[in-house]
Amino acid sequence: MDVPTTLNGYELIYKKPSTLTEKPFHYCPGCGHSVVHRLLMEVVEEMGIQEQTVGVAPVGCSVFAYDYMDIDMQEAAHGRATAVATGIKRILPDKFVFSYQGDGDLAAIGTAETIHAVNRGENILMIFINNAIYGMTGGQMAPTTLLNQVTSTSPYGRNKEAMGYPIKITELLAQLPGAYYVSRHAVYTVNAVRKLKKAIEKSFAYQKLNRGTCFIEVVSNCPSGWKMTPVESNKWLEANMFPQYPLGDIKIPKD
Amino acid sequence: MEQEKTTNNEARLMKGNEALAEAAIRADIDAYFGYPITPQSEVLEYFTNEMPKRHGIVLQAESEVAAINMIYGAAGAGGRVMTSSSSPGISLMQEGISYIASAQLPCLIVNVNRGGPGLGTIQPSQGDYFQATKGGGHGDYHLIVLAPSSVQEMADFVFDAIRLAEKYRNPAMILADGALGQMMEKVVLPQEGSLPKVSKPWATVGKPASRKRNIITSLFIEPEKMEVINLGLQEKYKQIQSEVRYEEIALDDADIALVAFGLSARICQKVVDLGREKGIKVGLLRPITLYPFPKSALNKIADKVNFMLVVEMNAGQMVEDVSLAANGKCPVYFKGRMGGMIPSPEEVFAELMSIIEKQSVTQD
Amino acid sequence: MIKGTVIIDRDICKGCELCIVACPQESLGLSKQININGYRFAELVQDNCTGCVNCAIVCPDVAITVYRQPKSALKKAV
Structure with missing residues (x-):
């Protein structure tokens, strides 16, 4: 959409990136997914790499990510985004390839593909949205669901004896030599969004170096699944998610 | 030496699996993704030996599930790609094959059939006929299935299968068996470079300003749209009937x-x-x-x-x-x-x- | 102080209020009206926007376009 560059003598200083399509996001009010979509496309626009970028969408709430990002994309089967991204990157080694997955997709059904893509040091950017719940199917327990957290399949709270522990897959992946840059972020405040954008910029720049996988976890909210208002969900995220999933760089390039 | 190897069309004595792999390299495949399983591990071994010396990509995946999804990604990115496995591994691939059939991606899948069900036996079998010809995974779809009966056909059908796959944007399968994979016979290999690459304007290679974005997907959530996709596939399968060979x-x-x-x-x-x-x-x-x-x-x-x-x-x-x-x-x-x-x-x-x-x- | 303003696409706003919380000037609030999707949408409630862009940065629906006084205009005013 073309917006005027001036308004009553004021200058345009922020508009929707041209790399997003016209389609309004279908996400629930306050959901972090679309902020991450937008940041990816802002970086693609600013780096001028729309023609060189191919993305992979997951199964989950962001299954329609390709409806919003105005780039060539593939829709992967549940959990297989990084295998699909591997196939793309091997055929198109000079292109920027990223995968985009939620917690169930990346850290449960797709754990093998996730670990081995990083272990091979595939030169891709893997975006991991962790909101501790299966949003699309109606709020079931995810591998990252916190202990005692109530979901539709842990109605009495996640208990470790029967359901195991919330998996810190990002720390696990950082152990692998194929991981080049591993960082955990959030989109709950202005500063957090700015930091995430920097991390995405760095990851795309690193991809050109062919040194390994860049992995960004975004600790995000699910107001509908958590049964909270968006503002409450961001407060809950800060109080409950960050102690388990602390923000910051987990592995940074040595050179 | 290399030149000699690729253009030499003298009869050679080769194992079925090796003849198949050599034919695939001559068919100019861009990438092979696979996982070891008896009785077809020679295919992967042949590629890992030859691909670094010649052209193309070979990757030993962490599972057949990953391998078939790498095929999805690589075929969607416009590559001429193949995988191979044997019965239990092909079962693992069924999810990905269904997605590939729906997204209409050309690729070659080779099943060197062994006895089942379950882990079964590593000896030859034709027990995967239903799986190969009726779809195999979920949903209404078909593969193009070629059944070689000699080492010569193990090689020749690679070319035929890829040609058909690309003509119809449909996954094609070579359904062999453990005996054909393992036995040695005289074979005259197809000429390298005799299968020209086709244009794939639908591939996700990066969107230039001149066209709309390309999306590879099998998700059509509105029933009205899904049915149109189903009807389109069925129409394609009707056209494919003209390719019948016996x-x-x-x-x-x-x-x-x-x-x-x-x-x-x-x-x-x-x-x-x-x-x-x-x-x-x-x-x-x-x-x-x-x-x-x-x-x-x-x-x-x-x-x-x-x-x-x-x-x-x-x-x-x-x-x-x-x-x-x-x-x-x-x-x-x-x-x-x-x-x-x-x-x-x-x-x-x-x-x-x-x-x-x-x-x-x-x-x- | 530098002056700015925002244009909020009321039809795609879902009234999540994240922009309202992010605004340091308390310039934004929820409308009394509802939009075509049944959401109360965000709107300017005070004429004190500085064009800091915070609202647009956190907006999940990219519903906010931000304008600001050019720096040259500010100097003139001083």
Whole structure:
């Protein structure tokens, strides 16, 4: 959409990136997914790499990510985004390839593909949205669901004896030599969004170096699944998610 | 040396799996993704040996599940790609194959069939006929399925399968078996570079300003749209029927028709010889494409023979399609072995003779 | 102080209020009206926007376009 560059003598200083399509996001009010979509496309626009970028969408709430990002994309089967991204990157080694997955997709059904893509040091950017719940199917327990957290399949709270522990897959992946840059972020405040954008910029720049996988976890909210208002969900995220999933760089390039 | 290797079209003695892999390199595939499994591990080994010296990509995946999804990504990015496996591994790939069929991505999948169900046996079998020809995974779809019966065809059908896959934007399968994969025979390999690359304007290679974005997907959530996709696929499968291929041996004057594919067809060729020696007018129809299936050819033969005998290395799978094709025009009998056992020409011939006896008793 | 303003696409706003919380000037609030999707949408409730862009940065629906006084205009005013 073309917006005027001036308004009553004021200058345009922020508009929707041209790399997003016209389609309004279908996400629930306050959901972090679309902020991450937008940041990816802002970086693609600013780096001028729309023609060189191919993305992979997951199964989950962001299954329609390709409806919003105005780039060539593939829709992967549940959990297989990084295998699909591997196939793309091997055929198109000079292109920027990223995968985009939620917690169930990346850290449960797709754990093998996730670990081995990083272990091979595939030169891709893997975006991991962790909101501790299966949003699309109606709020079931995810591998990252916190202990005692109530979901539709842990109605009495996640208990470790029967359901195991919330998996810190990002720390696990950082152990692998194929991981080049591993960082955990959030989109709950202005500063957090700015930091995430920097991390995405760095990851795309690193991809050109062919040194390994860049992995960004975004600790995000699910107001509908958590049964909270968006503002409450961001407060809950800060109080409950960050102690388990602390923000910051987990592995940074040595050179 | 390299030059010599790729252009030399002299007859060579090769294992089926190796002839297949060498043919694929000559068919200019961009990438192979696979996972080791007996009895086809030589395919992966051949690629890992040869690809670094020649052209293309080879990647040993962490599982067949990953391998088929790498195929999805690489085919979607416009690559000419293939994978291979054996029965249990092909079962693992079914999810990805369904997605590939829906997203209409050309690729080659090779199944060097072994005995099942379950972990089964590593010996040859044709027990995956249903899986190969009826879809295999979820949803309404078909693969194009070619069934070689010699090492020569293991090589030649790589070219045919890729050509068909790219022509119809459909996954194609070579359904071989453990014996064809492992046995050594004389083979004249296809000429390198004789399968030109085709343009793939739908591939996700990065969106230039001049076109809309390309999306590779199998998700059409509105039923109205999904049905349009389904109808489109069915229309494509109708067109694919014109690609039907089969071989007829001694059928002109035959009273009895054997029907068999792959390794079973080789055994049946011997049965034809045995019968003819004894003055029995027996012929053989060998389906080369299992999908599309030679329905009308079989229907015509059913008009003129006393009966058909279908021979398979399974519990009786293709026999169902043969019966449908014969449509009651003649009796259709079945002789099969399972568990990795290969029927001998003599035992098939004995079966044939016992049917003839029964038939004459009935007629009397 | 530098002056700015925002244009909020009321039809795609879902009234999540994240922009309202992010605004340091308390310039934004929820409308009393509802939009075509049934959401109360965000709107300017005070004429004190500085064009800091915070609202647009956190907006999940990219519903906010931000304008600001050019720096040259500010100097003139001083």
